[in-house]
Amino acid sequence: MSEHRSTRIIFPPRGVFFNTLKARVDAYFHEREIKQTGNAFLYFKTLFSYALLIGSYLTLVFGVESWWAGMLAAFGVVQGFVMVAFNVMHDGAHGSYSRKSWPNWLAGASMDFIGSSQMLWKQKHNMLHHTYTNIEGKDDDIAIGSLMRLSPEQPLKPWHRFQHWYAPVLYSLLTLYLAFYSDWQKIITNKIGDTPLQPRKGWEIPYFLFAKCAYVGYALVLPMLFHPVWKVLLFFVGIHLLFGLTLSLVFQLAHTVEGASFPTPAADSGKMENEWAVHQVKTTADFAPTNKLASFYMGGLNFQVEHHLFHKISHVHYPEIRRIVKETCEEFSVPYLCFPSVRSAIAAHFRFLKSMGKPALSQ
Template structure:
């Protein structure tokens, strides 16, 4: 955390806004006779996602005979990875996939299967990002060093003028960065950014190392037994560049867009300007709420406002919850940011990057 920020951040007491939201949400589930976790629709999505991932992997390693078939299989493998990450892992890691903890653990372990770590994700994403959304120095999702400027409070550098052009290049490196460097760095330093990690169970380190070995084994070693090393490496990097770009863009569209808020705690007391729930709405955006394809593909992450308010509820319920959240925000005069399409959200994101790349007037 920068020296200008307090050592402790304090939220004001939760008020009527969130209490009303919770009451209406609970009433909705009671009247509809629904569980807040996943149902047959989520389990069907899991079968489709995992089936696509496994089928394309088998095809890529053992069945392809031509460059174009390898390219197609690699592309489908990325789509399988994306569907598993958004639709299975994300709900599992949040504990919203099932009422059973062991099922949630298995679903969340898809993060390990994809090369990263559920343990680290829970601390980085569930605890820090969902608590301190868009707060510079606490939310690691907007901390990219000096490479990019993703918050008005971050220092400006001359190369930020071009960040809306080179951002996709950096975004594409996300999954490679996580699996090859960032995860190991967090485990060794026991820190996420400037924040000390919470104590971990004794089994988590062996699990972390075993999962990494398993991943590199199936992603690199096994394919190298059947194909030239250079082809395997080329495919491996290509798959991750597309995977990383997809993951990064979807998550960036929810928070680093024009209209999103970046709260600043009081320098002395560390108190934030509004209660947690209100800040979740102000720092987050929905997009493409009427697109069935976007909702299916992104695992409901286009309903980020609802997700941040109720991350313990499965994403399959977010379209219904949106009506409740929108109505309550209107009643309490809380700005509710929603872009009508993915294209509109992309414009808002790259417009935000362009504005953050301009030299601040105060620095002139």
């Protein structure tokens, strides 16, 4: 266990860098008289994502008569899941989908619809990951037990030298792990890692149970009424493996890549060297910023620097504010990491995994 796990983390007060950057971004929206939350393009993406998912699901359950048609429909289900997660759920859970609370909650509830939990995601992702990015013992996104080493602060195990080979296998298990183990463990232990869960409203646990049952109902029980159990299980697992691999890989490209920083707090005080905003830039990477298809598909998650600095701004605005962020970082000599393509970011991630398996980085 890292010596930093139980340390209270303290960031220095906000400095001139983020004050300047925020003023410039706010001015961008004010001058154009546009809101920072979702717009017509986001609502189109929502309809497109759900139409793809529901249409593919109905085809898979009620309309296929051959293996190739089933596999094609299952692939559509996966892409629907991915687009709902990236384009709808993510903005909703961050409160950037709408200026009103109920559309945000409804969009965030897509997480429950696809098998996991918005309630747990908000604390795990919004609070812990977005506050303590790449800090060992606090950022649950880099905590995969001893199976992988995603930080120089984590102990090196003999099998980590092969992690760049077996990582895709573990990544593919993500959504099955969330739906059937991790979410339940967090509810039962009342913790995310070493951090206690926030107090919950009286309806949240019954809703959690209802959502889990509803997911099993439409994803497993209903299809089993029309198809052999073994075929349903085969397609169910196959869909999750591809879904989990896609989600994991995209999220990993933002923080566990060559060039990303893994700062540690001072052992005696828990103080961080940099203010929160500088910390976010140094621990995060953009990729494929000019690839419109990637941006459409990933819900702007390829603009992770902008997202971590301004998570209350909808992803549909990130391509425009990226110029402001990049120029301000250059002005204040804050390192701004960006990979030109998806392929280069994937390569940087797997080189990072390989380097984390080497003894030289275990100190």
